[in-house]
Amino acid sequence: MAKGIFKRKQERGDLLQGTLDLLILRTLQRGAMHGWGISQSIYTVSQEVLQIKEGSLYPALHRLERQGWIRAEWGQSENRRRAKFYQLTSDGKRQLAEETAYWEQFARAVHLILKMG
Amino acid sequence: MAKGIFKRKQERGDLLQGTLDLLILRTLQRGAMHGWGISQSIYTVSQEVLQIKEGSLYPALHRLERQGWIRAEWGQSENRRRAKFYQLTSDGKRQLAEETAYWEQFARAVHLILKMG
DNA sequence: CTGCTTTCCCTAGATAATCTAGGTTAGAAG
DNA sequence: CTTCTAACCTAGATTATCTAGGGAAAGCAG
Numbered sequence: 258m259a260k261g262i263f264k265r266k267q268e269r270g271d272l273l274q275g276t277l278d279l280l281i282l283r284t285l286q287r288g289a290m291h292g293w294g295i296s297q298s299i300y301t302v303s304q305e306v307l308q309i310k311e312g313s314l315y316p317a318l319h320r321l322e323r324q325g326w327i328r329a330e331w332g333q334s335e336n337r338r339r340a341k342f343y344q345l346t347s348d349g350k351r352q353l354a355e356e357t358a359y360w361e362q363f364a365r366a367v368h369l370i371l372k373m374g
Numbered sequence: 375m376a377k378g379i380f381k382r383k384q385e386r387g388d389l390l391q392g393t394l395d396l397l398i399l400r401t402l403q404r405g406a407m408h409g410w411g412i413s414q415s416i417y418t419v420s421q422e423v424l425q426i427k428e429g430s431l432y433p434a435l436h437r438l439e440r441q442g443w444i445r446a447e448w449g450q451s452e453n454r455r456r457a458k459f460y461q462l463t464s465d466g467k468r469q470l471a472e473e474t475a476y477w478e479q480f481a482r483a484v485h486l487i488l489k490m491g
Numbered sequence: 492c493t494g495c496t497t498t499c500c501c502t503a504g505a506t507a508a509t510c511t512a513g514g515t516t517a518g519a520a521g
Numbered sequence: 522c523t524t525c526t527a528a529c530c531t532a533g534a535t536t537a538t539c540t541a542g543g544g545a546a547a548g549c550a551g
Contacts, residue, residue, distance in 0.1 A: 271391055271392030271508095271509085271536080271537075272391070272392040272393065272476070272477070272480045273392075273508085273509070274388055274389075274391035274392055274507090274508055274509070274537080274538095275388030275389040275390075275391055275508080276389065276484060277508080277509080279484075279488075280484070280487050283487055283488055283490075284487065287490075287491075291528075291529095292528075292529070293527065293528050293529080294528095299487060302486055302487055302490050303483035303484075303486050303487055304483065304486065306479060306480070306482075306483035307480075307483050307484075307487070309509095310509075310510060310511085311510095311528090311529085311530085312509075312510050312511065312512080312513095312530095312531080313508080313509050313510065315529070315530060315531080316508085316509080316530090316531080317508085317509090319530095320508090334527075334528075336518075336519085336526090336527065336528090337517095337518065337519090338516095338517070338518060338519095338526095338527055338528060338529095339516085339517075339518095339528075339529085340527085340528060340529080341528085341529075357488060359389070360389070360484065360488070362423060363389045363423070363424075364481055364484075364485075365423075366420035366421065366423035366424050367393060367396075367397070367420075367424075367477065367481075368481075369419055369420050369421065370397050370400055370401065370416060370419055370420055370424070371396075371400055371474060371477070373400075373404075373419050374404075388507080388508075388537095388538085390537085390538070391508080391509095391536095391537055391538070392537080394537080394538080408499075408500095409499075409500075410498065410499050410500080411499095426538095427538075427539060427540085428499090428500085428501085428539095429501095429502085429538075429539050429540065429541080429542095430537075430538050430539065432500070432501060432502080433501090433502080433537085433538080434537085434538085436501095437537095451498075451499075453497085453498065453499090453547070453548085454546095454547065454548095455497095455498055455499055455500095455545095455546065455547065456499075456500085456545090456546080457498085457499060457500080458499085458500075
C-alpha cells in the first residue's frame with residue numbers, strides 16, 4: 258500500500274457498537290437465515306457500507322440466542338453445506354421493536370446536534 | 375426498587391459508542407466552552423435524549439486534547455467558578471468534518487436496513 | 492459563621508462489544 | 522487429489538463508556 262496515498266481506511270467499527278443486534282434482528286425479520294447469509298445480506302442491503310466481521314457476527318448470534326431472541330436449527334444452505342439457521346422468537350420480535358424505536362430516537366438526537374445553528 | 379415492576383431502565387449507553395467525540399467536536403464548533411457546559415449543551419440541544427456522564431465526558435475531553443483536536447485553557451465560568459475552556463484546533467475542524475461524513479454514511483446504511491422490504 | 496447545595500473538575504476499576512487472528516470441516520471445482 | 526470457498530467457531534486484545542467514588546470553591550439559608 259503506497260505510503261501516504263491511501264490514508265488509513267479509517268476503521269471506525271466503533272459506530273457499529275450497540276447497533277449490531279438491531280441489524281441482525283431486523284435482517285431475520287424477513288425469515289430464517291444462516292449466519293453467513295445474515296452478514297452478506299447486511300452488506301448488500303447497506304450498499305457495501307456495513308461489513309460485519311465473523312469475529313463479531315458469531316459471538317453476537319450466540320449472545321442473541323442466549324437471551325432468547327433468536328432460535329437456531331441446523332440445516333442445509335443453498336450450496337448444500339451444513340449451516341445453522343436462525344429465526345426470530347416472539348421475544349426477539351419485541352426486542353426488535355424496542356431497539357428500533359431506540360435507534361430512531363438516538364439518530365434523531367444526533368441529527369439535532371449536527372444541524373444546530 | 376419494587377421487584378419486577380420497573381423493568382430495567384435499559385441503559386443503552388452503547389449506542390453512544392463512537393459518537394461522543396463527534397458530539398463534543400460539533401458542540402465546540404459554536405465556540406469555546408467548558409466541559410460542564412458541553413455536556414449541558416448536548417443534553418438540551420438533543421432535547422434531553424443524550425446524557426453524557428461525567429465519567430465519559432472528562433476522559434473523552436482528555437483524549438481529544440491528546441490527539442490535538444481541541445485545546446484547553448483555564449478560565450472563569452459564567453458563575454465565577456474556575457473552569458477549563460476547550461476550543462477546536464484546525465486539526466479538530468478537519469476531524470469534525472470527517473466524522474460527520476462518516477456518521478451520515480453510517481446512519482444512511484442503518485436506515486436502509488431498517489426500511490428494507 | 493456554619494452547613495448545604497451546586498458547579499466544575501478528576502480518576503481507578505468494572506463492564507462489555509467488537510475486532511484480530513487464528514483454526515476447523517465439508518462440499519465444489521480444477 | 523489438491524485447492525478453493527462456504528460456513529462455522531473462539532481466545533485474547535483493544536477500547537469506550539459507565540460506576541462510583543472524591544475534591545474544591547461559590548452561593549445561599551439559617
